Each structure stands twice: as structure tokens, then as C-alpha cells.
Amino acid sequence: MDLRIFTEPQQGADYDTLLRVAKATEDLGFDAFFRSDHYLAMGGDGLPGPTDAWITLAGLARETSRIRLGTLMTAGTFRLPGVLAIQVAQVDAMSGGRIEFGLGAGWFEAEHTAYGIPFPKEKFGRLEEQLAVVTGLWATPVGKTFDFEGTFYTLADSPALPKPAQAKVPVLIGGMGAKRTPELAARYADEFNVPFASIADTGTQFTRVREAVRAAGRPAESMTYSNALVVCVGKDDAEVARRAAVIGREVSELKENGLAGSPAEVVEKIGRYAEQGATRFYLQTLDLHDLDHLELIASQVKPQLG
Numbered sequence: 001m002d003l004r005i006f007t008e009p010q011q012g013a014d015y016d017t018l019l020r021v022a023k024a025t026e027d028l029g030f031d032a033f034f035r036s037d038h039y040l041a042m043g044g045d046g047l048p049g050p051t052d053a054w055i056t057l058a059g060l061a062r063e064t065s066r067i068r069l070g071t072l073m074t075a076g077t078f079r080l081p082g083v084l085a086i087q088v089a090q091v092d093a094m095s096g097g098r099i100e101f102g103l104g105a106g107w108f109e110a111e112h113t114a115y116g117i118p119f120p121k122e123k124f125g126r127l128e129e130q131l132a133v134v135t136g137l138w139a140t141p142v143g144k145t146f147d148f149e150g151t152f153y154t155l156a157d158s159p160a161l162p163k164p165a166q167a168k169v170p171v172l173i174g175g176m177g178a179k180r181t182p183e184l185a186a187r188y189a190d191e192f193n194v195p196f197a198s199i200a201d202t203g204t205q206f207t208r209v210r211e212a213v214r215a216a217g218r219p220a221e222s223m224t225y226s227n228a229l230v231v232c233v234g235k236d237d238a239e240v241a242r243r244a245a246v247i248g249r250e251v252s253e254l255k256e257n258g259l260a261g262s263p264a265e266v267v268e269k270i271g272r273y274a275e276q277g278a279t280r281f282y283l284q285t286l287d288l289h290d291l292d293h294l295e296l297i298a299s300q301v302k303p304q305l306g
Helices: 015-027 053-063 081-095 109-115 124-139 180-188 199-215 237-246 251-257 263-274 291-305
Strands: 002-007 032-035 068-071 099-104 146-149 154-158 171-174 191-195 224-233 259-261 280-285
Touching: 002 015, 002 291, 015 032, 015 053, 015 291, 032 053, 032 099, 053 068, 053 081, 081 099, 081 124, 099 124, 124 146, 124 154, 124 171, 124 180, 171 180, 171 224, 180 199, 191 199, 199 224, 199 263, 224 237, 224 251, 224 263, 224 291, 237 251, 237 259, 251 259, 259 263, 263 291, 280 291
Parallel strands: 002 032, 002 280, 032 068, 068 099, 099 171, 171 191, 191 224, 224 259, 224 280
Antiparallel strands: 146 154
């Protein structure tokens, strides 16, 4: 059972704050540090302002040594796929082969408007082509060229360089789409992530993905199945309530929609998600200054999961 720390820096975090969290993630034995890819806060003032996901990960690649690093999810609307392939390959090399690549279609129109980024109407078709381009560039043998002609992107005689350090960078796809998303994951993904969903909805989506993976000629177990859930753990009720208040949430709501409560309560709920097939959890950590929270999870939750 992998526990990964997942941050939302657009809510208000500079690079130094993220570095402290990433180093704590590594020191406390968590599997990975992931971050969102957003440029606009969703509530609050977002001070001191956004940080770029891949610039952040490039810095962390040089300042950590063990943990995996990645995005949930890189917004496909933010970057051209050829440029993105170069960026991710470079950061993978800088990390010694520790990058995992989550890619989504992009959805938050307001941040595009705020920073002058085009927000196309047809996003899923673009996502499909982006995955084909990025993975195709990486898979092209050195000395060969890559060509692609699609509806949205065309590449001709690309040297398809540089290559990532890993022979294959793990690709993450996620969401709750009932048909096209599972089929796309079956074609390109090593991991499927269900974000902020109930146990029942998780089970339904995992079933769809398993069926799509089998239909694509792959064993269902060739896919890693994961959940992203908000986390709020405390030694007692008072500590849970204090942590919930800091992030502006109600304890009852957090217990219903995330992983909240005592370590025992959180372990029990993780077990119910695991019954649906989840083997990896991205713990959405919203108070990035509370490193004691991470220590509590590492010492009181993680050891009970095996």
C-alpha cells in the first residue's frame, strides 16, 4: 500500500514551502510527492501566488533522492505536447528516473482567462493526441524520427529528443468519465486515479477501467488503481477539529468525503477503498505548514497498512 503526499500549491505556497514538505515526505518514508497543476486559487487569496508544476518538480528533483515526483494532473491546455515531452524527459533525467506523468484535459476556465491561456472547446480529443505525441516521442529509438498528423497537432521529422532516464515513464490518467476515459487509460496509462470519490463510485469506475483494460488485450492487474482523497488526521477529536478548522472544512464533511479522524478511523476507511482495488492513495494535504500532520500519518497510519 503506497501513501503519497499530494499538494495544492495554487492555494498559497512558495517553492521553499513545497521543498520543506517534499523533504518531510522523503524523510518520513512516504512513497512520493505530487502536486496539482493550477495557476489560480480555488478560494482564498492564493498568496504569495502560483508556482509552475514542472519548474517546481525540476527543483525538487535535485533536492530529493528517493521519492517519486509527479503531477495530478498536468493540464493539457497549458503546454504543447512536444514541449511537454522535452520538459518531463529533462526533469526525469534530473531526478535520476523518479518522475511519473499524470496528464488531464484541463478544466478550470477561469485560470486560463486570468493568464491569457487559450481554453479550447474540444479538450478530450486534444488530450488523446497529446498522449499519443508525448509517449510516441519518448518511445522513438534514438537515431529515428517521429512524425504525427492529427486534428490538433502535427509533428514532422522530430528527432524525438531528449529521452527520459527511465525506459518508460509511468503515465497516469484519471477521472470519472464512463467510457472514453477508461478506454484512453487502457491505451496509454500505467495507473488510473479516481479523484475525491466515494467508495461506491470508486468501485464502479475501477470496474469500468478493468473492463476497458481487458478489452484492450491487457491483464486488468497491469493497471495500478489509486484514489486521491483529502486527509485530516488527529490523535484525538480536538486535534482533528483544529486541523479541519485551519483548512476551512467541517469534520463531518471530511469524514464523509475524505480520510479524516483518528489513525484507526483512517486505516479502516483506507481498507474499504482497498476492497475496491485501490493500492495507492494520494493524500491531499492542504495545510502545508503542518509537518506534524505528516509525521502522525507516517507513524500512526502507515505502519498499520503493511
